[in-house]
Amino acid sequence: MYVMDKTKKEKTARMEFDLAASREIVLNKLKQLGGRIVEQLKLNELPEIKLPARSTSNIVYDADLRQYVLGPKLVTRTARNIKHLRPLSQLLWMALFSKQLVERKKTSTLRDAFYNAIGFGIDFEDQNESDNIVTELESLLGVIREDFNIYPEERSSVFGPLVVQYNVPGYEGSRLDLTTIPDGAMIGPAMATAKFIKCEAKQVFVVEKGAVYQRFLEEGVSKTFKAIIVHTAGQAPRATRRFIRRLNNELKLPVYIFTDADPWGVHIANVLIYGSALAAHVKELTTPDAYWAGLWATDISKYKLPAMRLNDEDTRRIAELEKDPRYSTDPWKREISYFRKIQRKAELEALSRYSLEYIVTNYLPEKLEEIKKS
């Protein structure tokens, strides 16, 4: 979670990630939640909670934040209504579980939370139901689940001229120079909550594919381009999306995103920049200033790449994206319509047809130049 850096508040209002302050804020919110319930019970009232509505009719575009957010509509969960008793109890148990995680400085996963609930005697039909309650808790508290220590299993990784300082138990204050790990460092809970201490990078390259990440590392891209390189491993886990946002926000580094030239790759870039519809109830996961730097549909023609025919699923997905307001401007609109025109898709690795290094020696500098011009 971002908190105002108090010493600099007046001067620049620079936002800094501060784990201790974040923990305090989350704990206070959880205590307030519990406090309200206890007060209601003391007054002999049946407890109730008001939650932001997550229905599609309550999702609006926020021009300042440049992402979709929830509107002002609220829903009430009240113990007066017998149908509400179950989700209300589930939500309160999840708040209890989360409070214990934060207090004990332990992390957990959605699945662990589900099984722990079962052991406690909380009735969940399946993990979907429990995952949904975690999402409700996020929207109620206005923080992401990583802030109350529920992390995804998937891990991305990062490499580049950046020194971080860890905050997790047993590692308080210990530092890592990311250039000392030749395979790159994982973005787990420790990396996600580390402070940025020293940065010699001028930009960030985010890549979808492991092969391209490895190519960038081997070709010394972090040195020649003074770049931090992030591997999302497909659709970026939320901890990674926030990490990329932090690189952009705190270090003021421009971010360039490289994905496959297919409707799925396009959407990986789009979600990093504008956020997913599923996460409209939380902020701080998007990087609205990032650039989608390819592989574009138009690159398939420009670079004469080996390309595959779109299948039915691709075509359906393209039709969906054409209706999505996040795709109403260029390069999104232009590229989506070009996919439809050429009926082809290509992977980033298709650039290897010229040589393994071509993506670094030719494609990367040409594309950066093109984006800077426009």
Added chain:
Amino acid sequence: MYVMDKTKKEKTARMEFDLAASREIVLNKLKQLGGRIVEQLKLNELPEIKLPARSTSNIVYDADLRQYVLGPKLVTRTARNIKHLRPLSQLLWMALFSKQLVERKKTSTLRDAFYNAIGFGIDFEDQNESDNIVTELESLLGVIREDFNIYPEERSSVFGPLVVQYNVPGYEGSRLDLTTIPDGAMIGPAMATAKFIKCEAKQVFVVEKGAVYQRFLEEGVSKTFKAIIVHTAGQAPRATRRFIRRLNNELKLPVYIFTDADPWGVHIANVLIYGSALAAHVKELTTPDAYWAGLWATDISKYKLPAMRLNDEDTRRIAELEKDPRYSTDPWKREISYFRKIQRKAELEALSRYSLEYIVTNYLPEKLEEIKKS
């Protein structure tokens, strides 16, 4: 690749991983292959190559190696036969590509190899065809593709009291203490080829699930159990399978494998121990002395775990495993038949029903005790 440690050859014949020696061996094999073709051409003969047959009828169990290997049957690829010309050219191109990778100390992926071939004008129908040629090259040379620098995209990770020394370009001689990275270090090409310098571990715990890996790290299992912890992230990539084998072979550490209690988890453990049928043409990927330490089907009853009903796919898979000779002894045979009996499966995280720490404080020591007794 394992090579005999020359200084100790006479005394103990200890096998050590040596990247420089491995490179030399692979390069020599590739040069011999090319040399044979050139000789045949000089004698005005149509070139031909003999390859181990990879048909199921040529897969036999090797009791010494305790894994399935290819039998003595050979197939001939000859330029005399017009149908052979295509796969013969493909194979020779792949050998050329691999030689360049090893000489230039660059790594690649199966997909990169495919696109590079297309750029060179080598005709491959699709990536499957090119992957198959890589497998042929493995069986022809008798080494795994990682030895000629074609790596998988997937990455596992490792944590524990072990110091490694890297060999990859730019990092020659630099060392990493794995306990200094709180999220664990990735098993990429650099880690996979690093030398083991100092080890204070007494055992290795291999886990399928990211949540359990994170739990083990947070609970300090590497300290209290003096253990190296490896996260496979599902079915282990081959670089990880060899890394686990190295921990067992070179450091003489016992290896315990923890998977979900379902037919897929069981097979993750089985493949780590006995190898996959697909890899019968290569050695050095298995750890025959490793123990499958759970989660067993019988643990579902013993620990009263929340369990799900087997679906049709699970049931079909169990029927397949019952016919597989690798499942003809206990615990495999016993556990597979218990799955059939109770018609249930459970995930490792199901142990969280007692508490997040239960898997470390109760399950782990009880299971190690049980295995040591038997």
